[in-house]
Amino acid sequence: MRIDDLTVRYGAFTAVDGVTLEIPPGRIVGLVGESGSGKSSVARAVSGLVPHTGSVTGASRIQMIFQDPYASLDPRMRVGDSVGEALLHLPRRARAAEVTRLLGMVSLPPETAPSYPRELSGGQRQRVAIARALAADPDLLVADEITSALDVSVQGSILNLIRSLRDRTGLPILFISHNLAVVRYVCDEIAVMHRGRVVEHGHTVDLVSSPADPYTRTLLEAVPRLRR
Numbered sequence: 001m002r003i004d005d006l007t008v009r010y011g012a013f014t015a016v017d018g019v020t021l022e023i024p025p026g027r028i029v030g031l032v033g034e035s036g037s038g039k040s041s042v043a044r045a046v047s048g049l050v051p052h053t054g055s056v057t058g059a060s061r062i063q064m065i066f067q068d069p070y071a072s073l074d075p076r077m078r079v080g081d082s083v084g085e086a087l088l089h090l091p092r093r094a095r096a097a098e099v100t101r102l103l104g105m106v107s108l109p110p111e112t113a114p115s116y117p118r119e120l121s122g123g124q125r126q127r128v129a130i131a132r133a134l135a136a137d138p139d140l141l142v143a144d145e146i147t148s149a150l151d152v153s154v155q156g157s158i159l160n161l162i163r164s165l166r167d168r169t170g171l172p173i174l175f176i177s178h179n180l181a182v183v184r185y186v187c188d189e190i191a192v193m194h195r196g197r198v199v200e201h202g203h204t205v206d207l208v209s210s211p212a213d214p215y216t217r218t219l220l221e222a223v224p225r226l227r228r
């Protein structure tokens, strides 16, 4: 999947300014940068949710997962129906089996299916949102700040789930976060965004050990400060 010269304007303001990025199969590419740098605008443009110029090629079934799973799931729908919504072409029994398989992919037991979102924890709801995205048989997953609204105690398990999905499915993932520690943990490659542009892109280990751009260095310096 390839993004070429992507530009997003809101009126006279240019939020994304000529971003070019490749997301190879089986790779998690992180997009990191401070609030307002244009990360979500890239995600929304790639998913066709905002007008843009430039091109997005190599992916036609793009699914997005958002920060707040409670907002992205219909509160009146049982989890199983929500996950099975993209599978209405299947006969009832095959659909139920597929929903069970998808819940299993995100480590939720089949008994979750009759529940409503309000009966689940935040982490469980985010797992449901991921299963729902997988049901649509995507060729690209876009994850936008998917752990930011979760308790720190469950953030790690969602990050591990994303890594295991990459390993098991080979699905390319565009992983967006303002948190460099999170991106560093989960991503194979990192692209750093600053004021609408990608200022640096490289393999995670290289970028973290020898950042070339001064802005990347500033971001990296902030990580140990936060830890302390």
Ligand SMILES: Nc1ncnc2c1ncn2[C@@H]1O[C@H](COP(=O)(O)OP(=O)(O)OP(=O)(O)O)[C@@H](O)[C@H]1O
Pocket: 010, 013, 015, 033, 034, 035, 036, 037, 038, 039, 040, 041, 042, 178
């Ligand atoms: N619908 C909109 N209309 C006008 N300006 C917008 C709109 N959406 C975003 N912006 C502006 O575009 C810039 C980039 O926003 P965007 O949400 O893409 O950044 P971000 O890096 O994802 O930040 P955050 O993590 O805070 O969402 C910001 O200055 C924001 O105020």
